[in-house]
Amino acid sequence: EAGVTQFPSHSVIEKGQTVTLRCDPISGHDNLYWYRRVMGKEIKFLLHFVKESKQDESGMPNNRFLAERTGGTYSTLKVQPAELEDSGVYFCASSQHGRVSTDTQYFGPGTRLTVL
Amino acid sequence: AQSVSQHNHHVILSEAASLELGCNYSYGGTVNLFWYVQYPGQHLQLLLKYFSGDPLVKGIKGFEAEFIKSKFSFNLRKPSVQWSDTAEYFCAVNARGSGAGSYQLTFGKGTKLSVIP
Numbered sequence: 061e062a063g064v065t066q067f068p069s070h071s072v073i074e075k076g077q078t079v080t081l082r083c084d085p086i087s088g089h090d091n092l093y094w095y096r097r098v099m100g101k102e103i104k105f106l107l108h109f110v111k112e113s114k115q116d117e118s119g120m121p122n123n124r125f126l127a128e129r130t131g132g133t134y135s136t137l138k139v140q141p142a143e144l145e146d147s148g149v150y151f152c153a154s155s156q157h158g159r160v161s162t163d164t165q166y167f168g169p170g171t172r173l174t175v176l
Numbered sequence: 177a178q179s180v181s182q183h184n185h186h187v188i189l190s191e192a193a194s195l196e197l198g199c200n201y202s203y204g205g206t207v208n209l210f211w212y213v214q215y216p217g218q219h220l221q222l223l224l225k226y227f228s229g230d231p232l233v234k235g236i237k238g239f240e241a242e243f244i245k246s247k248f249s250f251n252l253r254k255p256s257v258q259w260s261d262t263a264e265y266f267c268a269v270n271a272r273g274s275g276a277g278s279y280q281l282t283f284g285k286g287t288k289l290s291v292i293p
Contacts, residue, residue, distance in 0.1 A: 063219070091279065102180075103266065105280035116280060151220065161270050161278040162208050162227040167220035 064168035085154030182284035199267030206272040
């Protein structure tokens with residue numbers, strides 16, 4: 061079984077540019093999460109999809125961030141325009157169907173975003 | 177709001193030494209507790225989790241953790257570490273339940289473990 065995959069693994073952009081991160085969850089997982097780790101800080105929750113619907117987006121920093129999950133499969137996270145403080149590692153995770161908070165979340169390798 | 181505190185930023189041990197990594201959480205309700213590990217160059221993976229039953233939980237690779245409700249703690253232990261345990265360890269919690277905010281994991285800042293051969 062393939063794990064959670066993320067693309068790209070690294071992205072270096074200039075302030076003001078746009079970047080789109082992609083996450084492919086484990087096949088059949090309805091729940092998809094985005095997290096971010098800024099250097100030196102803890103991993104922080106951004107948002108949670110159940111299938112194609114946003115269940116919880118309380119962690120999204122501001123309206124420069126837009127997440128989508130069309131068709132309930134892969135998800136994209138767009139940052140537009142990017143600011144210096146957006147640099148960090150963006151993790152995606154997925155968990156199985158069902159509204160069960162005890163389900164294990166399986167993490168992808170992360171996308172390291174550097175904004176210059 | 178939930179918060180998680182990991183007491184040690186970086187721990188350095190010799191092989192065969194015993195390990196205990198501290199984790200305390202703050203939350204007013206019932207929680208699920210997790211320890212994740214990130215080996216160098218790899219993605220985060222689950223070591224163990226606790227949500228009910230025996231407060232002493234055994235995980236992969238010889239790790240265990242004990243939930244002490246009165247202390248709001250979930251410390252990770254291993255009796256004898258190996259060089260291959262060198263990694264960053266994260267304690268995390270989420271709220272027990274099915275409400276919209278129940279699923280998000282709240283992480284501690286992580287503890288880097290370096291094991292010297």
